[in-house]
Amino acid sequence: MGTQVKDVVIKPEAPNTLLLDKHADYIAAYGSKKDDYEYTLSEYLRMSGIYWGLTVMDLMGQLSRMNREEIIEFIKSCQHDCGGISASTGHDPHLLYTLSAVQILSLYDSINVIDVDKVVDYVKGLQQEDGSFAGDKWGEIDTRFSFCAVATLALLGKLDVINMDKAVGFVLSCMNFDGGFGCRPGSESHAGQIYCCTGFLSITGQLHQVNADLLGWWLCERQLPSGGLNGRPEKLPDVCYSWWVLASLKIIGRIHWIDKAKLRSFILACQDEETGGFADRPGDMVSSLWNLSHTILHMHIYFACDFSRTCHSLYRAYHSLRYILASVIYFHPGGSFPHSVWCGWSVFAGR
Amino acid sequence: MHGRVKVKSTAQQEEEKRKEREKKLKAFVSARDAVLRKRSAGEHDEEALQLTQQLLSSNPDFATLWNYRREVLLQLETSREKDEVQKLYESELHFIEACLKVNPKSYGCWHHRSWVNTRLPQPDWTRELGLCDRCLSLDERNFHCWDYRRVVVKESGVSVEQELQFTDRLIGSNFSNYSSWHYRSTLLPQLHPQPAPDSIHSHRVCEEQLLKEYELAHNAFFTDPNDQSAWFYYRWLLGRGVCVCSLCLSQAQSEGLMLVLDGQPQQVEWRSTHPRLRHSPVWLCDLPPGSVSDISNEHNLTVHWTEKYTHRDCALYTGCAESWCRDSATDQELFRSELSVEKSSVLQAELQSCNQLLELEPQNKWCLLTIILLMRALDPLGHEKETLAHFQTLKEVDPMRSSYYSDLCSKFLIENTILKMEYAEVRVFSLSNKNLTTLCHLDQLLLVTHINLSSNQLLRLPPQFAMLQCLEVLEADDNAIESLEGLYHLPKLEEVSLRNNRILFAIQSKCFIRNPFSAFRASAWFDLVSRSQYSSLINSYRLCRIMEGQQI
Numbered sequence: 049m050g051t052q053v054k055d056v057v058i059k060p061e062a063p064n065t066l067l068l069d070k071h072a073d074y075i076a077a078y079g080s081k082k083d084d085y086e087y088t089l090s091e092y093l094r095m096s097g098i099y100w101g102l103t104v105m106d107l108m109g110q111l112s113r114m115n116r117e118e119i120i121e122f123i124k125s126c127q128h129d130c131g132g133i134s135a136s137t138g139h140d141p142h143l144l145y146t147l148s149a150v151q152i153l154s155l156y157d158s159i160n161v162i163d164v165d166k167v168v169d170y171v172k173g174l175q176q177e178d179g180s181f182a183g184d185k186w187g188e189i190d191t192r193f194s195f196c197a198v199a200t201l202a203l204l205g206k207l208d209v210i211n212m213d214k215a216v217g218f219v220l221s222c223m224n225f226d227g228g229f230g231c232r233p234g235s236e237s238h239a240g241q242i243y244c245c246t247g248f249l250s251i252t253g254q255l256h257q258v259n260a261d262l263l264g265w266w267l268c269e270r271q272l273p274s275g276g277l278n279g280r281p282e283k284l285p286d287v288c289y290s291w292w293v294l295a296s297l298k299i300i301g302r303i304h305w306i307d308k309a310k311l312r313s314f315i316l317a318c319q320d321e322e323t324g325g326f327a328d329r330p331g332d333m334v335s336s337l338w339n340l341s342h343t344i345l346h347m348h349i350y351f352a353c354d355f356s357r358t359c360h361s362l363y364r365a366y367h368s369l370r371y372i373l374a375s376v377i378y379f380h381p382g383g384s385f386p387h388s389v390w391c392g393w394s395v396f397a398g399r
Numbered sequence: 400m401h402g403r404v405k406v407k408s409t410a411q412q413e414e415e416k417r418k419e420r421e422k423k424l425k426a427f428v429s430a431r432d433a434v435l436r437k438r439s440a441g442e443h444d445e446e447a448l449q450l451t452q453q454l455l456s457s458n459p460d461f462a463t464l465w466n467y468r469r470e471v472l473l474q475l476e477t478s479r480e481k482d483e484v485q486k487l488y489e490s491e492l493h494f495i496e497a498c499l500k501v502n503p504k505s506y507g508c509w510h511h512r513s514w515v516n517t518r519l520p521q522p523d524w525t526r527e528l529g530l531c532d533r534c535l536s537l538d539e540r541n542f543h544c545w546d547y548r549r550v551v552v553k554e555s556g557v558s559v560e561q562e563l564q565f566t567d568r569l570i571g572s573n574f575s576n577y578s579s580w581h582y583r584s585t586l587l588p589q590l591h592p593q594p595a596p597d598s599i600h601s602h603r604v605c606e607e608q609l610l611k612e613y614e615l616a617h618n619a620f621f622t623d624p625n626d627q628s629a630w631f632y633y634r635w636l637l638g639r640g641v642c643v644c645s646l647c648l649s650q651a652q653s654e655g656l657m658l659v660l661d662g663q664p665q666q667v668e669w670r671s672t673h674p675r676l677r678h679s680p681v682w683l684c685d686l687p688p689g690s691v692s693d694i695s696n697e698h699n700l701t702v703h704w705t706e707k708y709t710h711r712d713c714a715l716y717t718g719c720a721e722s723w724c725r726d727s728a729t730d731q732e733l734f735r736s737e738l739s740v741e742k743s744s745v746l747q748a749e750l751q752s753c754n755q756l757l758e759l760e761p762q763n764k765w766c767l768l769t770i771i772l773l774m775r776a777l778d779p780l781g782h783e784k785e786t787l788a789h790f791q792t793l794k795e796v797d798p799m800r801s802s803y804y805s806d807l808c809s810k811f812l813i814e815n816t817i818l819k820m821e822y823a824e825v826r827v828f829s830l831s832n833k834n835l836t837t838l839c840h841l842d843q844l845l846l847v848t849h850i851n852l853s854s855n856q857l858l859r860l861p862p863q864f865a866m867l868q869c870l871e872v873l874e875a876d877d878n879a880i881e882s883l884e885g886l887y888h889l890p891k892l893e894e895v896s897l898r899n900n901r902i903l904f905a906i907q908s909k910c911f912i913r914n915p916f917s918a919f920r921a922s923a924w925f926d927l928v929s930r931s932q933y934s935s936l937i938n939s940y941r942l943c944r945i946m947e948g949q950q951i
Contacts, residue, residue: 053625085420088428092461138435139463186466188510225584225635234549236542236581256678261810262638266631268803275799281627282540282575284402305806307799320405328402 054284055272056329062317068108074323075101076113094136095126095145099152106155120161123149130173131166132184142184143174143196150200164204171197172209179214180232190231191222195244198251207252216254219245227262239270239279239292246299255300264302267293275310276329286328287318430454438467443474452494459498459505469514481520488519496530503534509543513550524555539569540578559590570619577628584635587612610745612636617749620765624756630765637772656682657703660690673865673887680842681866691715727821728843734814735776746777764797775811783815805836805856817843826869831855841866848891853877860885875900 078087078101090097098119105111126134126149132141133149146167153159174182174197181193194215201207221233222245228237229245242263249255270277270293276285277293290311297303317330408416434450448471451464458464472491476484495512502508516522531548534541552562563586569579591608604612613636619629658665667684671677691698698715713724728734738746750773757766771789774782790808794801816830817840827849835855841863844850849872857878864885872894873886880900886892 085424088424089458092458092463134463138439140466142462184466186469186510186514188506190506224581226581226631230542231546234582234585235546236578238542253677261807265803265807268800269627271799273799280540281577281631302803305800305803310799327405 053273054278054282055274056276056285058274058314058317058330062330063319063321064313064316066316067319067321070319070321070323072105072108072110072113075105076110091136092139093145095123095133095148095152096135098122099148099155102152102155111155116156119152120156120158123152124161127162127166130185131163131168131170133162133167140184141170143171143181143193143200144183146170147196147200150203154203159204168201168204168206168209171200175210175215179211179216179218181215191219191229191241191248192231192244194219195248198248202251212252216249216252216257219248220254220257223258226266227259228266237266237280239267239277239289239296242267243292243296246296250299258300260300260302264297264300264305267297267302268305271306271311275307275312275314277306277311284329285314287315288328290315427454427458434464434467443471447471456498456501459502459508462507465507465511469511472518476518484518485520488515491515499534503538503541504543506543509547513547516554522554524551527551528555528557535569539573540575542578545578545582559586562586563590570615575628576626577631580628580632584632606739606742609636610742613745613749617752621752621756624760624763624766627765630769633769634772637769637776655704655706656684657705658684658686659701659703660686661699665690672868673862673885675862675884676865679866681845681868683868723846725846728814728817729821733840733843734779734818738777743777746773749773750777761792762796764793764800767793767796771811779811780815780818783812786811802836805834809833809835809837810839813838813840820847827851831874838864845869848872850874853896858882862887865889873897 102111102114102119105114122137123133125137126139126141126145128134128141130141132143133146134141135145135148139145149162150159150167153161171181174184174193176182176189180189180191181197182189183193183196197210198207198215201209218233219229222229222231222235222241224230224235224237226237229241230236230238231241235241246255246258246263249258269281270279270289272278272285274285276287277289278285279289279292294303294306294311297306314330318327320327430450430453434447434454437447437450447467451468451471454461455464455468472487475487479487492512492515495508495515498505498508499512516527528548528551531544531551534544535548538544551557563583566579566583566586570576570583573579587604587608591605593603593605613633616629616633616636620626620633623629656669658667665687667686669682669684671679672681672683673679695717697717700713700715701710702713703710711724713722715722750770753766753770753773757763757770760766767789771786771793774786779786787808790804793804797804812830812833812835816828820826820828826847828844828847829849829851831851832854835852835857838852838857838861841861844867846869847867848869850867850870852873852875854877855875857875857880859880859882860875861882862884865887867889869891870889871891873892874896876896876898878900880897880902883897883902886895
């Protein structure tokens with residue numbers, strides 16, 4: 049009797065070291081393949097894709113390989129009259145891509161190339177009566193958007209424009225029996241939503257409302273025998289969940305409840321030795337930017353020592369990556385780090 | 400792009416694939432460009448619907464196309480009669496259903512369906528419920544569908560009872576049924592609420608129903624001891640509902656506290672014990688100078704917590720330097736809820752059954768953990784020894800979560816020590832050599848004068864440690880303490896012993912981050928830095944033993 053645990057098996061020949069150069073090359077080349085099928089089909093999330101790529105390159109000290117001017121011009125062309133920003137030219141504005149754009153511009157210290165006041169108005173205008181946030185004018189409600197809203201405003205220093213009490217109240221109303229959070233009140237707990245809600249509560253100074261012990265348990269139970277993490281019970285492990293789950297654990301101060309070594313070997317096994325990038329689980333097709341950025345970020349979050357628990361730091365970290373890079377180098381076992389990353393570090397060492 | 404297995408292929412197969420993709424790409428690009436051109440030209444017609452239909456069928460995440468489609472539909476509405484509008488949107492529902500067959504997890508699809516129902520003159524909720532049933536029978540974990548179902552149920556007035564029965568059916572027939580248990584957890588408090596003290600909407604279930612739920616969950620994990628969903632649900636059933644942080648105030652709300660001395664309200668400033676604790680269960684204020692200097696008289700103090708309409712009184716008797724009023728941890732049901740006779744006997748029986756299950760499945764971690772939780776609910780002090788033994792087994796059968804079990808065990812040991820301290824009516828807290836990995840409930844140690852945490856595995860004295868405002872003696876030798884954040888303005892602290900810890904390690908690692916080359920210089924350099932950190936510690940206390948044995 050008994051259900052089999054849904055999991056994967058890692059083959060002995062799977063990669064077990066971090067192939068940083070391959071990943072950097074993969075991303076640097078990604079944008080140039082504009083006639084690539086997957087690239088074109090993912091246009092609807094281009095702004096986020098750029099953000100993920102840039103973050104990873106910055107973490108690896110290779111941000112200069114990306115075309116800053118081109119990206120900034122692109123963002124300018126994506127701001128609409130209402131203030132919101134779209135994923136790409138010709139697409140409609142949405143909170144998701146407004147956040148990504150603000151994150152990119154923060155990374156590049158160029159926030160004023162867009163109309164910041166209008167962005168703030170756009171975000172504020174999406175808050176509903178019950179404190180929730182719609183993603184855009186078409187009204188889809190989701191705690192993801194609560195997170196996007198406060199993260200955007202926090203980066204712009206304008207958290208005070210929204211009704212904070214109601215915003216917090218709505219997110220808390222999405223807390224479930226297991227300590228987790230879902231999309232809307234009554235929705236099932238899911239690692240991605242948990243990341244958004246704990247991130248939200250951290251930014252808004254309300255982490256004490258989370259039952260950290262209960263939620264931490266649910267989160268650490270995401271780790272499967274293979275070492276990988278799933279997003280909710282009875283699901284397969286997926287490398288992107290390393291990010292959602294791990295970041296959530298870090299925010300609530302329970303990151304040590306995951307077996308670090310086993311997770312690390314799972315993630316390394318997800319690498320594609322030929323093309324660079326990470327698949328969602330060992331043996332699958334590379335899911336490019338999504339997994340790569342989340343994986344690298346997660347690994348750095350895990351080993352970071354100068355991190356405070358708040359998402360604020362996480363956000364400062366996104367565009368102030370020296371701390372992370374330094375921490376990685378300090379904690380990387382054996383010190384067998386690719387030369388390029390070490391060179392990158394020496395540039396930052398002066399700070 | 401998730402979940403596609405990578406398969407190696409021949410050069411010819413590669414070439415064929417490449418040609419195929421190029422063809423697909425061209426088709427997509429031309430359709431996309433045509434659509435966006437039409438939209439820029441402001442055309443909201445049937446052709447727009449056709450073009451977007453073609454693209455959305457295989458690209459349902461292309462959100463802008465759904466937006467365009469909605470604009471077109473709204474435009475068409477204005478020139479049609481009600482029954483035509485009904486047909487228009489009904490055919491839209493057919494289209495969405497086709498999209499959902501291809502991609503049942505597209506946010507865009509589900510949201511569009513919800514939107515269509517707000518435009519339909521006569522929505523058919525029975526049909527929508529049927530769609531949900533079909534969708535869930537294919538994938539019981541599809542949260543998009545569950546969320547949509549909740550909307551349908553609300554709009555159509557399906558009863559909570561009916562939905563509860565729906566979960567009964569699903570739980571009975573399926574293994575991967577976490578979504579159903581979750582739904583149940585939201586339905587039960589609506590149908591059988593536990594009356595709450597204030598009129599807050601209760602998230603707890605009344606006892607009668609609760610006892611039935613134990614049986615339901617119990618049957619599930621006895622049928623399949625690896626059905627983790629039932630174990631998660633069971634833990635919720637065993638827990639207490641109200642967040643213990645009912646005493647937490649935030650800095651902004653400290654005006655909610657009012658102090659009255661001998662009948663006179665006092666102007667005082669409330670502060671937290673540590674700058675990092677902005678939301679705290681412990682608040683301090685200084686009495687106005689001279690207000691209680693006359694110890695030859697009795698003084699009466701009252702603290703009002705205006706937000707919760709409650710207060711506490713305390714009398715400072717003649718000749719006494721200190722006084723207190725405290726709710727006991729037992730009375731407050733801080734660590735476990737009060738048990739009725741009925742509930743107690745049910746939980747006893749549950750404990751027995753779980754022990755029987757453990758004999759059949761000695762490696763089952765869910766069972767082990769649940770036994771621990773049951774023992775804590777019934778008799779935390781009486782079961783202490785068994786609890787520790789079970790935690791040891793847990794760490795062996797589920798090593799990935801050893802840190803979790805260590806922390807949880809530490810928490811339970813601290814709770815027990817607090818209870819023992821209360822019964823003995825002493826102000827000494829001693830938990831040495833107990834494999835403690837974390838500290839908690841520090842707000843309950845406010846009155847403690849002596850604390851012994853030696854020979855454990857503590858990594859830090861966290862900011863919350865600053866709540867030990869009466870502490871005079873701290874012994875925490877032989878741990879792995881790196882951070883002393885909590886040793887902050889403890890007004891009565893005189894003796895500190897922190898030998899054999901890792902205080903130097905933390906200082907050293909901070910130095911290294913700032914300047915990686917420091918590792919290659921003489922250790923004299925960081926000696927200098929660390930000594931200055933030490934000197935402030937050493938100077939603070941009458942007796943301070945920290946220099947010896949710090950590990951690097």
